[in-house]
Structure formats: C-alpha cells, structure tokens
Amino acid sequence: MRKFLAIVAREWRAYFFSPLAYVIVAAFLVMNGLIFYAIVNFLNSPNAPKGQALPYLFTNYYFWIFNLFVVPIIAMRLFAEERKSGTIEILLTSPVSETEVVLGKFVGALGFFLTLWAPTLIYVWILRSQIPIDLGPVGAGYLGIVLLGGYFLSVGTFASTLTKNQIVAAILAFGMLIPIFSTGLAESMITDPSKRDLMTYFNLWDHMEDFARGIVDSRRVIYYLSATAFFLFLAVISLTAKKERP
C-alpha cells in the first residue's frame, strides 16, 4: 500500500511539472467558464426552469469533446514517458508488482483529472447563493465525472503501455475512445427494440444525462467500473508481456 501510494503521489505531482498540464488546466477552465456564463445567461430569462441549469455543466457538447481529446493527452505519458527515458527499468526492478504500478499510475492520473474538475465546485457554490439547488443531482453528476473519467483514463493507461511514443499513445487512446463513445449513440439509429435496449447500456451520453438529473442506476455504475477494470487488466497484461519482448 505504501508503495502504491508512493507511485500515486509521484504521478500526480509529475503533472504539475509539465507545461502541458497547465495548458490543459487553462483550456479546461476557459471552457467551463464559458459554460458557466451560458448557465448564468440561461437563468437570466424570467421563466427559466431553474433546476435544469446546473446539469448543463455535465451534458454539453464541449464536455464530450474535452473528455475525448484531453483524457488521452492526460494519460499518454503514464508509461510511454518512462519507457522512453528508461526510468521504467527502475520501477519494474523495484519490489513492486505490475498491478501496483498500473493502479498507482492510473489513480495518479485520475487524481489530476479530478483536480481539473475541483474548481468547478465554485460554480455550484456561487449558484447556490442565488437560487435553490438540489445537491443530490450535483453529487450524482460529479459521481458520473469520476466514473467516466476513470473509464476513459483506463483506456488511455492501456494505450500508454503499448508504445514509447507519447503522441502515438494519445492517438491510440483516442482511436479506442471514439468507438466506445459512438457505439451508444447508434441507439437512435436502431429501431429493433431489443437491440435498442442493449445499446442503452453503452450510451455514455444518456448515462451522463441521467447522472446529471440525479439518477444513479447501478447498471451504469457496474458498466463503468467493470470496463475500467477490464482496460486496467489489459494494461497489466501488456506491461508484463512487454518484458518478454525486447
């Protein structure tokens, strides 16, 4: 556990030593600042349904564009960087298991992802001082962020074990996330009800809307957690197999 936490702490801190992280933070805050502006604008109209304002934070287009593009960039360095610099040799010859390494790096990256989101809690606090806000849906929305961020980051973690080139790792992750994301969107194109039902399991967009409305469906939670576990498992396998090959 101590070793795992050492890896988590190093990964999380390492982000703040790279200029890329600050670019991501800045872009993220600008984007969410604009969305907050839109939310406030929306509340300005006299008969706006005030309860629907905040969920917009989690259900806009930019939210998805950000997650699809930026999560691969957050995750790309996890293994590719160490493989390139050679520090992976130190990590893998320490008495630490591959699982601890993968989980430690993943949690460190998730920590950075959540650090990005932390300032948005200020929006909640500001709005709360003006209009009544039900904290249930807000909490569910943030739970959705954690689950979705974890899922996407696990894909990025796996992609990063495949190559020593960070850009390639990011593109691979993006290439995997696009089908994962768009499979669910195909729901609207299918008419057969049984197939439609199946597709709802993969419809990430709808899931986020549900979370933002305060609906925490255990099937969704299990889907996210098991998919995350699956990709982290692949990352462990890939890391172990990389030892076999030069």
Added chain:
Amino acid sequence: MIEVQSLTKRYGTHAAVEEVTFSVAQGEIVGFLGPNGAGKTTTMRCLTGFLPPSEGSARVAGHDIVSDSRSARANTGYLPESAALYPEMRVREYLAYRARLEGIKASEILDRVEEIVGLCLLEEVADRKVENLSRGYRQRTALAGSLVHQPPVLILDEPTVGLDPAQIIKIRETIRVLGRERAVLLSTHILPEVDAVCDRVLIIDRGRIVAEGTPEELRRRLAGTPVVRAAFRGEVSSVEALGAIPGVVSAQQTPGVGETRVRVECAEGAEVSEEIFRLAVSKGWVLRELSRESVSLEDVFVRLTHHEEAEAAPPEEAASGEEPLAGEAPEEAAASRGESARIES
C-alpha cells in the same frame, strides 16, 4: 549471493546470452567485462527481473529470480545502464521516493536518505533538481537510489560511464567500500576499472562466458610463452649462446640502433633472467636492459574477444546490426550499441 545457472536469453532465434553460469559471493566485487553488445546488460536485466530468462535459472540472495522475483528484487540494488532519473525531482525527493518504492517505513525514510546522501557525497546538490545536475552527480544520484534500501546484492551496469577521471576515482572508491560486505556485480568495458576495483573478472563475449578468474590469474593463464627482452651495448656476436641456457626455447635478435636487442622465449615457469645476466658477464657484454614482457589485461581481453573478420560478422548478424562486435570501429560500435539499447528497452 548471486548464483546463475545456464542462463539463456533469446530474442527470437538470436541468443543474446547463452548458457551463462557464474556466482558472486558476499564481500566480492566481480567485474563483468565484454565488448559492447556481448550480453552484459541483458544478463543484468535478467538478474534484476526486468527481463525474464528464456532458459536456466538464477538466485539472488537465495531467492529465485523467476518464482520469487519480488524477494529477489527487494534484495537487489540495480543501477541501469541508462542511469535514468525523473528530471523534475530534487535529489532528496528522488531518494525518498525510491525508499518508499522499496517499502521502507515512513519514520526511517529521512534517516536513510541522509545516510545515503552522505555516503554518495551528494550533500552539495541534495536540494537541486535532477535536471540541473552535472552528469557525474546524476550518476551518483542514480547509484544512491539503488543503495537506499541497503541491498545485500548490487548490480551496477557501467557505473562510471561518462564521468571525468576525478569522478571515476570517487565512484570506484564508493564501490570498493560497498563491496566489503555486499556481493557486487559490475559491468564495464573499461579495462583499468577491473584492475582497480574487481576481485574477480568474468569475460563475456557474444553471449558466452569465455574466461573467469582474478585479473592476475587471467593474465597468467593467457600470457602464453613467457618472454624476456634483453639489450646489449654495441654489436654482440654469438647471440645464439643465449639459446643454450636451460629453459630457453629460442632467442631471436630484433632490430635495435647502437645496441643488440634479443627476444628470448622461455619455457613455462623457467627463470632465465639470472642466467642471461651471468652469461653477459662471462662474455663481457654490457647489459642495458633486461625485462620480462608482461601481459596486460588488455592483451587478454583482445585475445579472448577478437574474432577473425569472417567469423566475427556472419552475414545475418551483420545485417541485423543487433550485435556490435569487438572488431568494429569504436564509433560504429557505439552507434550500433545505441541502436541495440533502443531495441532492447
């Protein structure tokens, strides 16, 4: 402390290390010597659990490197060839991180880091970022990182590469001190290093161990026919008389200006210098020089690892460029070594 039994590592059909067997005892510093690409790094990577061996077995501090890899790794301090570090970390911070990775208790970490900073002479730079350090300090920081958990076994892959002479002397001193109570396996292709630091040498070439022994033993074993050189003032006739001395195999005159130089080959173990001196006195020759030809470790090394051109570069290996050989020009060897390092990692 390190026992290696018929260790083999193959990449596809190419064997980087083949049937390597050796052991390193506690309190012993063993030099792992070989030309670039001979399999030193691959062997070390197998021992440290970074690469799984294809065949054979090895034990480090009594733990099998495959079935009990974690315990083996916990008892090993490994300095990789790259001496890679995290550039954004400060030296103390890096050492504390390594200590945490080794599972050292939080309460002991500070003491352990201070101790190792002192041992590796890092006080001056302990709060500087790794990326701002000179090459020598980086190397020392990497070495310190491998020592932080006080491992009984040390595996150091080219610990002095890229250092200036003063730094090399310091690092060697540190290694000698460390080797008093530990088992140290140290790879190098710098020959004087072996003489300066190691108790025993393993010479590896093209994946196989070709010689083993103390530097002294190797020199003796590979010296071949002992040779004595003598020089006499002016022209000396009847040099052949030297050939009559018991123990002398042959005496040949070699070119010399204003003097007569003779190369005397003698039988193994024969002590002929005194007889040559007596003969010179009795003949009235003026002896200017009388010396035993000594074989340097360099000669031993070159003799063991030098291959005939055709043998050295079989077409498929030469084409793959994966195995730089002793016969190559240094630049070429270095370049293709960089290549192979990239392929390996």
